[in-house]
Each structure stands twice: as structure tokens, then as C-alpha cells.
Amino acid sequence: MTVELRARRATVAIPAVLALSAGLLGAASADDPQDSEVSASANARKSKGYNILSKDEGYPYIARWNPCQKIHYKINARKSPRAGFVKDTLKAVKRLHRASGLRFTYQGRTKTVPNIHSPKRYKGKTDLVIAWTTPKKRQVLKNLGGWGGGYWWRVSKRTGKFTKGWVLLNSKYRYKYPKGFGKGPRGGYGTRGQLLMHELGHSMGLAHVERRSEIMFHYTYRRKAKWGNGDRKGLRKVGQPAGCIRSKAPNSAPVRSANPHEYADQG
Ligand SMILES: [Zn+2]
Numbered sequence: 001m002t003v004e005l006r007a008r009r010a011t012v013a014i015p016a017v018l019a020l021s022a023g024l025l026g027a028a029s030a031d032d033p034q035d036s037e038v039s040a041s042a043n044a045r046k047s048k049g050y051n052i053l054s055k056d057e058g059y060p061y062i063a064r065w066n067p068c069q070k071i072h073y074k075i076n077a078r079k080s081p082r083a084g085f086v087k088d089t090l091k092a093v094k095r096l097h098r099a100s101g102l103r104f105t106y107q108g109r110t111k112t113v114p115n116i117h118s119p120k121r122y123k124g125k126t127d128l129v130i131a132w133t134t135p136k137k138r139q140v141l142k143n144l145g146g147w148g149g150g151y152w153w154r155v156s157k158r159t160g161k162f163t164k165g166w167v168l169l170n171s172k173y174r175y176k177y178p179k180g181f182g183k184g185p186r187g188g189y190g191t192r193g194q195l196l197m198h199e200l201g202h203s204m205g206l207a208h209v210e211r212r213s214e215i216m217f218h219y220t221y222r223r224k225a226k227w228g229n230g231d232r233k234g235l236r237k238v239g240q241p242a243g244c245i246r247s248k249a250p251n252s253a254p255v256r257s258a259n260p261h262e263y264a265d266q267g
Helices: 001-015 022-028 033-037 040-046 085-100 194-201 228-237
Strands: 060-064 071-076 104-109 128-133 146-154 158-170
Touching: 060 146, 071 085, 085 104, 085 194, 085 228, 128 194, 146 194, 158 194, 194 228
Parallel strands: 060 158, 071 104, 071 128, 128 158
Antiparallel strands: 146 158
């Protein structure tokens, strides 16, 4: 009984990480928390430790960043509820680099809050923006801890190329993620490091998995923040081992990942 209660609380309260749809959130609070977490598609995915975002959204190709170009990123920490955010972000990006081989260049602070409804690129050289904001300003964050994603173009039969990425973090979220990459407090749902790694995973082209041992699991929970084996496999699929993307000219309309109406992320 106690265990069941705890499990339920974990699923309900943690819509921290991503963008869970209202429906899914409702399901997560259903009487039997175990059943509610498992859907038909979830079962199909269960055996894999990773999922590719573009495939998860029904496209036949893998959308990823070009590993032969540096990814320039900026941080907007103006609404960060806690200090030390830049430090944690640099560390999370370093971990991402180590697991994927993708290369990143920190371009400093910005006031930009990514517009996830526009494929228009950021000013200057920026490719990726990691920003705190409020659900009032970005409705997609309602009831969520964060939302990671991006825009890509299909450049060949098998490949899509990311051209813009974002991580949005909810500064009004009910669980205040403590800094660092440890387990976080008892009764809590992990740390800011776990949240950051999860959302960055989305912005690199990974989708959710059903395995609790992966960072790309649907929810954050009390655990040390470190990539699981599946996360690492997935990051190699969208990372440097996948090879350069040579095509410059997009041959499709831009596709936005994590459409709030069809793709929900929570965490
Ligand atoms: Zn997520």
C-alpha cells in the first residue's frame, strides 16, 4: 500500500521534465499507477533503451545535428529560481559532448526566450538556447518542469538536420529542482542536472523511453543524474558516430519537434 502510494505520487508530481499533455497527466494519476504508465506504443518501445525523436513522431528518417559543425549555445538564466545555473548547464553540456561526440561552444548569456512556433533561427551564430521562463510566457510549460526540442529539415531519405534547438525550463514549477547532479532531497524528484540532461537529450533528437534507468525516461525522480546505457546508444545514433551531414539545402519544410498538441513531454 505504501509502495503504491509512493509510486503514484512520483508519477503525478513529476510532470517536471517535459511537456506532458493534460490527458497523459490525468492518466498518470489514475488508480493503478502501473497500468496508467503503459500504453500500447510504450510496450512496443519497451525493449529499446532509446528512441529517436523524429521517428517517434512518425518520420522515416533520423533528425540530428551535424556533428561536423559546432553547436553554438546561449543561456538565459534571468528567471532561474536558483543560483549556479550556468555552472550546471556547462556541466550538462560537457556530459552531452562526452556521450555523443557532438561539439558545443558556449556563446554567453542571452535575454532570448526561444519561440518554439517559429523555425526562424536565432540571431547571430546561435543554434541552441537554454532558457528559464514562465508558463505565462510559454504556455507549453503549464504543469511541466521543462520542454526540449528543436526544428529540423529533411535533407535526405535517411537524415534530417537540426537547425534550431531549445530547452525551456519552468521557473514557476511546483517542484524546485535543487542544483547539481546528485540524487536530490528525500521525497523530491531529482536535481536540476537531471532535468537539464533530459531536456538537452530532446534537443539533440531523442524521445522518451519506458526504462527508468535512462535519463530519457518520462519523469525525473530521485536518482543520481547520469546517462543510462540506452541514452548513450541513442546519443551515438544522433551524434558524431553517425557522420557528417553534407547537404546544405533543405529539401523539406521545417519540422518542429515536440509539438505541444501531439507530443508531450513531462518529467
Ligand atoms: Zn521528456
